[in-house]
Amino acid sequence: MAYEDKLFAALADPTRRAIFEHVAGRRQSVAELARVMPVSQPAISQHLKVLKEARLVRDEASGARRIYSIDPEGLGPLRAWLDRFWSDQLAAFKAVVETADDS
Template structure:
């Protein structure tokens, strides 16, 4: 059965959502619905045949888990419907980078030109006051 047909049923979509939280036994899945266990079993079979879930025996229980790769046909189809497949963070990070660059540029423009670095102690000149000596003190 095709993935699109499998997810067309609301009960199967709910089962997928439940399995998105982790592995569940058939009994745990059936306990979530007000339908018979055989009906849940049929839904699980459809999901398994469409490649959306896998099952394994664990003693007397059958455990089911979601197969995320099985949803790829849906992802692909949905991405064709949306204008951009970029992450919502991608646009935000690009805007942040632009703002950082603009701020740096504005700071460089507003800073006064760099002055000559201060020189070390200027050489003593004759006009400077001489240091006191023992005789003048």
């Protein structure tokens, strides 16, 4: 599976996005997430695995716990993808405006 595919797929699920947003707000353990989210601990672990493979989060051992935090570079590729269309659309918009000026 291509990397970009993993990134978009990881963000597609609402529960997983919620977990990501929690982790982005504050680094925390699996148990903490399980306490606040409406799914079981294994479900949390499974989501975190997907997020990790998409490089959206990192994990770090801390005794028996495992602390998850956001991966600062993880959203870079998403932004890059987005900017591709952003500039395209700006160019297209500009072209329309300039065509209108010709009239």
